[in-house]
Amino acid sequence: MKIYGMTAPNPKRVRMFVEEKNLEIPFETVDLAAGDASERFGNRSPLGRLPVLELDDGTLISESVAICRFLELEYPNPPLMGVGALEQAEVEMWNRRIELGLFRYIADYFQHTVPFFKDSVHQVPEYAEAAKASAREQLAWLDGALADRRFIAGDSYSIADITAQVAIDLGTPSVITIGTGLKDLSRWHTEVSARASAR
Amino acid sequence: MKIYGMTAPNPKRVRMFVEEKNLEIPFETVDLAAGDASERFGNRSPLGRLPVLELDDGTLISESVAICRFLELEYPNPPLMGVGALEQAEVEMWNRRIELGLFRYIADYFQHTVPFFKDSVHQVPEYAEAAKASAREQLAWLDGALADRRFIAGDSYSIADITAQVAIDLGTPSVITIGTGLKDLSRWHTEVSARASAR
Numbered sequence: 359m360k361i362y363g364m365t366a367p368n369p370k371r372v373r374m375f376v377e378e379k380n381l382e383i384p385f386e387t388v389d390l391a392a393g394d395a396s397e398r399f400g401n402r403s404p405l406g407r408l409p410v411l412e413l414d415d416g417t418l419i420s421e422s423v424a425i426c427r428f429l430e431l432e433y434p435n436p437p438l439m440g441v442g443a444l445e446q447a448e449v450e451m452w453n454r455r456i457e458l459g460l461f462r463y464i465a466d467y468f469q470h471t472v473p474f475f476k477d478s479v480h481q482v483p484e485y486a487e488a489a490k491a492s493a494r495e496q497l498a499w500l501d502g503a504l505a506d507r508r509f510i511a512g513d514s515y516s517i518a519d520i521t522a523q524v525a526i527d528l529g530t531p532s533v534i535t536i537g538t539g540l541k542d543l544s545r546w547h548t549e550v551s552a553r554a555s556a557r
Numbered sequence: 558m559k560i561y562g563m564t565a566p567n568p569k570r571v572r573m574f575v576e577e578k579n580l581e582i583p584f585e586t587v588d589l590a591a592g593d594a595s596e597r598f599g600n601r602s603p604l605g606r607l608p609v610l611e612l613d614d615g616t617l618i619s620e621s622v623a624i625c626r627f628l629e630l631e632y633p634n635p636p637l638m639g640v641g642a643l644e645q646a647e648v649e650m651w652n653r654r655i656e657l658g659l660f661r662y663i664a665d666y667f668q669h670t671v672p673f674f675k676d677s678v679h680q681v682p683e684y685a686e687a688a689k690a691s692a693r694e695q696l697a698w699l700d701g702a703l704a705d706r707r708f709i710a711g712d713s714y715s716i717a718d719i720t721a722q723v724a725i726d727l728g729t730p731s732v733i734t735i736g737t738g739l740k741d742l743s744r745w746h747t748e749v750s751a752r753a754s755a756r
Contacts, residue, residue: 405654413643417643419650420654421653423653424646424647424649427642427646427649428642428645432642443626443631444616447618447626447627447630448623450620451618451619454622455619458620459604482684484684485683488681
């Protein structure tokens with residue numbers, strides 16, 4: 359197996375997932391901007407997105423959570439996507455709440471403001487500001503949700519924690535930060551940031 | 558079990574999934590606008606979103622795909638999310654491609670243009686137009702992807718077909734339609750629309 363990736367939030371999610379699984383899978387950096395997409399990387403990702411997992415027989419799996427799903431099924435321990443029907447559904451519910459709320463808005467804010475995306479995204483400043491406001495609302499909501507739980511989806515660390523941490527760390531260098539009043543979110547962020555996978 | 562929903566794309570995805578599974582689960586319509594959220598429906602959905610699956614012991618699962626995941630694990634036949642690690646990953650990959658591409662852009666176009674959402678969404682007309690253009694690009698891409706496959710994720714009907722059909726049917730009444738040149742997408746849409754679950 360091999361993972362093609364780059365320095366970006368979604369490849370980071372998969373790298374953290376691999377680290378938490380204690381797996382050793384080679385990670386090859388692809389520089390899409392430098393033309394790797396058409397040469398060394400070939401057409402391994404039909405939508406030009408990363409990361410991509412390549413199996414030994416050449417089968418390609420893209421979309422971060424699909425890659426994580428494959429690894430979870432092949433290497434169940436430690437579980438990062440829940441055990442049993444109810445827990446798997448609950449982890450999926452929380453991961454999607456983070457993806458469709460926090461992660462989406464922070465990523466949208468970036469894509470609509472950062473010059474790197476100006477050729478690939480029709481950037482709309484007014485939409486970027488609305489996305490930033492939504493992201494901040496989501497942070498406050500998540501703080502409340504963490505009041506009675508150690509991790510995002512409950513007592514156990516899961517893929518939902520990885521998604522939330524990557525989203526928040528993407529927002530932090532700029533303007534979307536964990537406000538000082540968000541004590542439970544801060545407590546959670548301190549704990550997950552100390553894990554080996556966060557390095 | 559019971560499902561709380563309304564006439565909207567995400568509840569429709571779950572209803573179609575339940576129909577394809579040949580399950581009979583009561584579906585109760587919630588009119589969020591009429592105040593059901595605070596009375597009959599209570600606070601069963603912390604983010605105010607539908608659908609929500611309520612188990613007999615009162616456990617609540619929200620997020621459409623998390624509900625589908627639970628039903629898939631409890632009632633594996635017919636499989637709608639793949640069998641085995643690789644197929645499950647491939648269905649997840651395709652479902653996410655449709656969700657993050659087509660479905661997202663069509664839903665965004667709606668939320669940024671339809672008066673119903675003007676109080677809950679900061680509507681940005683320029684962003685709506687960009688989303689519409691992206692949705693049309695996704696339709697053309699999906700047409701190409703369907704050239705050598707019967708269903709979205711391969712030979713078998715899956716949750717990815719449900720997601721794509723709901724997205725396209727949401728776009729059709731307005732301006733985001735399957736163009737006459739998209740023959741494989743049209744062929745696929747005709748076939749999935751004839752299924753009992755599409756009624």
